[in-house]
Every structure is written in C-alpha cells, then in structure tokens.
Amino acid sequence: MAVSKVNFPRLGSYNVAVAHIITKGLDCEYVDAPPITKKTIELGAKYSPDFVCTPFKYQLGGYIEAIEAGADTLIQVGGACRLGYYGELHEQILKDLGYHVKFVNMANANFNKPLTFYEEFKKINPNMNVKKVAQATLLAIKMVEVIDKVEDFIRENVGFEVVEGSFQKLHEDFLDDLKDVSDKKELAIIYKLYMRKFKKLEVKKVKNPLKVGIIGEYYTIMDEYSNHYMEKELAKKGIIIERWMNISNTIFHNYAKEVKQSIKKYARFDMGATAMYTIKKAIDYAKEGCDGIIHVKSFGCTPEIDTMPVLQKISEDYKIPIIYFSFDTQTSDVGINTRIEAFYDMIMMRKEEKEK
Ligand code: SF4
Incomplete structure (x- = not known):
C-alpha cells in the first residue's frame, strides 16, 4: 500500500512536532505547505464564503498549496467554536474544485476519549503501530512545550538584540535541529544547548x-x-x-x-x-x-x-x-x-x- 502524503495546517512553529507524529509515529510522508504568503490568502479567500472568519481562508489556501505540493491526505482541526464545523466545509469546497484527497477530521476526536484519536489516526495509516504512534505523540507534546518555552524567552529579549535578526536566525536553527530529535534525551540536550545559545546572544536592555x-x-x-x-x-x-x-x-x-x-x-x-x-x-x-x-x-x-x-x-x-x-x-x-x-x-x- 502506498504511503500517505499528509498535510496539517500551518500554525506557528508547531508543524515540526506534527511532522514528527506523521513521519515517526504513523510512518507516512509529511508534506509541509509552503510558508503562508499573499498567494495563500488570495487562494483561500477566492473559494471561501465571504463571511467565514479568516482562519478558514488561510487553511483553505494552505490546503490547496499543500495538494499542489503533493499532499494526498489532509488533517483538519477541531475547536471550541465554528472551527469544529470547518472540516466538512473545507472538504466540500475542495471536492467541488476537483481535488480528490483523503480528509481526516480531528474534530471527531475528543481529548477525554483517547480511543477517538486512534480511530482518526487509523484513517491515515490503517496498518499503524499503536505503540509507535503513542511514543511519537508523547515526544511531540514535549517538543511543543520546549518550543513554547524557547519562544517565551525570545519575546522577552528580542526587542533588545544588538545584532539585528540574531534571535530569528537562532530560532530557525533551533527548529531545524528539532526536526532530527528522536527521543526525550535528545530533546533535553537540544533544549539546553539552544537556551544556552539564546542567553549568550548580545542584548542591550534599557x-x-x-x-x-x-x-x-x-x-x-x-x-x-x-x-x-x-x-x-x-x-x-x-x-x-x-x-x-x-x-x-x-x-x-x-x-x-x-x-x-x-x-x-x-x-x-x-x-x-x-x-x-x-x-x-x-x-x-x-x-x-x-x-x-x-x-x-x-x-x-x-x-x-x-x-x-x-x-x-x-x-x-x-x-x-x-x-x-x-x-x-x-x-x-x-x-x-x-x-x-x-x-x-x-x-x-x-x-x-x-x-x-
Ligand atoms: S476563534 Fe473560532 S470564530 Fe474566532 S476566528 Fe478562530 S475559528 Fe473563527
């Protein structure tokens, strides 16, 4: 059976963690949509109902770009507002546009019922190894926590950097290295290493x-x-x-x-x-x-x-x-x-x- 080429909507720096679950847990290929640009939002707005909120349009534009980049499976997200209904609408619009891809709607999963996640993940890879998915998910959660801690530090200090762009450059390197992390030990090493590097960046606080x-x-x-x-x-x-x-x-x-x-x-x-x-x-x-x-x-x-x-x-x-x-x-x-x-x-x- 061919390996699914999976896309998840872009959100901040978190796609590194999502990619880890898809590649290392579900044994699928991860297709990152190109970075969001004016083209993404123009595409999304063109095919969206006028009065949906902007995240709908960003996601739709991102899905089209991901399909064009080779994705054949799209993961949709849920939420505590109309975001929970977006999945069906995105799916219908993309079908009407002639895109034939698989949709996996996480709005069907519930954090209080872990089995519901299993049901959705199975749609991505029916032969998945549950233990591998669980391990990859646990590590991805830790990755997200590390990303958040690093970014909190950046927000507190970046305004005082002496070399313009130094924080951004190091942040990009950090995310790049995060992609290669395969267990908790390596994650702890990367976190410590980069926090040390961030703390060494020259800042001039007033x-x-x-x-x-x-x-x-x-x-x-x-x-x-x-x-x-x-x-x-x-x-x-x-x-x-x-x-x-x-x-x-x-x-x-x-x-x-x-x-x-x-x-x-x-x-x-x-x-x-x-x-x-x-x-x-x-x-x-x-x-x-x-x-x-x-x-x-x-x-x-x-x-x-x-x-x-x-x-x-x-x-x-x-x-x-x-x-x-x-x-x-x-x-x-x-x-x-x-x-x-x-x-x-x-x-x-x-x-x-x-x-x-
Ligand atoms: S919170 Fe819900 S309603 Fe508000 S913009 Fe986000 S998706 Fe739309």
Missing part, C-alpha cells in the same frame, strides 16, 4: 522598558502572517512582549476551571473559543503592570467580539490602554503600523508621565 501583553484569538495570535508580524514590529521598538496564549497553556494544561472562576466579576458565562483566556490575561497583564494591551482577532470572530465590552471595562477599572486589531484578508500593513506607532507613542508618554 532600564524599565515598556511591556505589552498580547491577547486574543487563537489562530491570529499564533500565526505571525495573520497578525502582520505584530510581535516583530513591537520588538523593533524595544518592547517586552507578554503572550500567554500557546498550545502548552491552552491544550496541555487545562486551566479552564480556574480561569472561569477568576473572571467571574467580568464574565459569568463562557463565551466560547479563547474568550475566557482573553479576559483572564487582560486582568493579569493589568495587574502585572504592563504598559498596554493589544487585542488581536480575525474579522468576524464572534467569541472575541463578545470580549470587547468586557475588555473596555477592564481598561477603565485598571486604567490600562487597550488597542484592538481585527484582521481580514484585505488588512493593510500601513494602517496597522500607523496604529502601532500611535499606541507606542501614547504608552511611552504615559510611562514617562508616571515616572516623573
């Missing part, structure tokens, strides 16, 4: 730098193309970036219960997707003394739209400025950069005023 927290919708916050490289723009201004939202914090560690409890004053009901985390982190960043908060979301993201009046209230209560960005397929870099510039000037002036 006294009491500006600190900004980023909150908002899952995909937009984690995919740098979708948020127009927001974190990089902020780093160029010498700002420390706090961003709690990542896979480790939201999927591997389930904080949902305690988060719900801690935001009771502002929201009594879960508004879906990342809404509760958005509210919780806005409160945390305000309490931690961040100078401002940036809220990012895709155009049409209902759960995040619902958080906006709550965020306004938090902004008033804690006297912390919050700026809102909503991205769609037409958003221009110029408009975003102008608003970031104005936000930066404002939080800088506030800080100087406070320190007088």
Whole structure:
C-alpha cells in the first residue's frame, strides 16, 4: 500500500512536532505547505464564503498549496467554536474544485476519549503501530512545550538584540535541529544547548522598558502572517512582549476551571473559543503592570467580539490602554503600523508621565 502524503495546517512553529507524529509515529510522508504568503490568502479567500472568519481562508489556501505540493491526505482541526464545523466545509469546497484527497477530521476526536484519536489516526495509516504512534505523540507534546518555552524567552529579549535578526536566525536553527530529535534525551540536550545559545546572544536592555501583553484569538495570535508580524514590529521598538496564549497553556494544561472562576466579576458565562483566556490575561497583564494591551482577532470572530465590552471595562477599572486589531484578508500593513506607532507613542508618554 502506498504511503500517505499528509498535510496539517500551518500554525506557528508547531508543524515540526506534527511532522514528527506523521513521519515517526504513523510512518507516512509529511508534506509541509509552503510558508503562508499573499498567494495563500488570495487562494483561500477566492473559494471561501465571504463571511467565514479568516482562519478558514488561510487553511483553505494552505490546503490547496499543500495538494499542489503533493499532499494526498489532509488533517483538519477541531475547536471550541465554528472551527469544529470547518472540516466538512473545507472538504466540500475542495471536492467541488476537483481535488480528490483523503480528509481526516480531528474534530471527531475528543481529548477525554483517547480511543477517538486512534480511530482518526487509523484513517491515515490503517496498518499503524499503536505503540509507535503513542511514543511519537508523547515526544511531540514535549517538543511543543520546549518550543513554547524557547519562544517565551525570545519575546522577552528580542526587542533588545544588538545584532539585528540574531534571535530569528537562532530560532530557525533551533527548529531545524528539532526536526532530527528522536527521543526525550535528545530533546533535553537540544533544549539546553539552544537556551544556552539564546542567553549568550548580545542584548542591550534599557532600564524599565515598556511591556505589552498580547491577547486574543487563537489562530491570529499564533500565526505571525495573520497578525502582520505584530510581535516583530513591537520588538523593533524595544518592547517586552507578554503572550500567554500557546498550545502548552491552552491544550496541555487545562486551566479552564480556574480561569472561569477568576473572571467571574467580568464574565459569568463562557463565551466560547479563547474568550475566557482573553479576559483572564487582560486582568493579569493589568495587574502585572504592563504598559498596554493589544487585542488581536480575525474579522468576524464572534467569541472575541463578545470580549470587547468586557475588555473596555477592564481598561477603565485598571486604567490600562487597550488597542484592538481585527484582521481580514484585505488588512493593510500601513494602517496597522500607523496604529502601532500611535499606541507606542501614547504608552511611552504615559510611562514617562508616571515616572516623573
Ligand atoms: S476563534 Fe474566532 S476566528 Fe478562530 S475559528 Fe473560532 S470564530 Fe473563527
């Protein structure tokens, strides 16, 4: 039987870990879609219903590019919003376009019922070895945790790098080396090695730098193309970036219960997707003394739209400025950069005023 050529939608740096499960666990070929570009979103937007949220369009464009790159099996993701219904729609659109590929919809799997993952994985490789898949998945989870720790360190320091691009270059090397890791021991070595290298990079920190927290919708916050490289723009201004939202914090560690409890004053009901985390982190960043908060979301993201009046209230209560960005397929870099510039000037002036 021919080996499946499998694609998983791009999300931040995590595809290295997904590729590990597909190649080492499921014994299939991994087909990485090309990096997201204007072409990806144009393709996605062309064949998507107008009013779906932007992640749908990015994923659809990415699937088409992956099929053109040789993929014959597409993994679809689920989520706690309409993302859970995207699979069927993507499948139908791609079929209508004449693409004949296999679809594996992870929305059918449930973290509380591990057997459901087995059922989905079996569709990718019916002859899979369960032990191998389990081992590869456990290592992939550890990889994700390491990626998240490294990227937290980068966000805290990249704004003060002396050699422009040094953090990005080392991050790329780290992800490249991560691809070759085959067990926990090797992973620990790579992690230690790169943390040492990152700590050795020359930085010039100013006294009491500006600190900004980023909150908002899952995909937009984690995919740098979708948020127009927001974190990089902020780093160029010498700002420390706090961003709690990542896979480790939201999927591997389930904080949902305690988060719900801690935001009771502002929201009594879960508004879906990342809404509760958005509210919780806005409160945390305000309490931690961040100078401002940036809220990012895709155009049409209902759960995040619902958080906006709550965020306004938090902004008033804690006297912390919050700026809102909503991205769609037409958003221009110029408009975003102008608003970031104005936000930066404002939080800088506030800080100087406070320190007088
Ligand atoms: S969280 Fe919002 S933007 Fe993301 S998939 Fe759900 S509705 Fe769409």
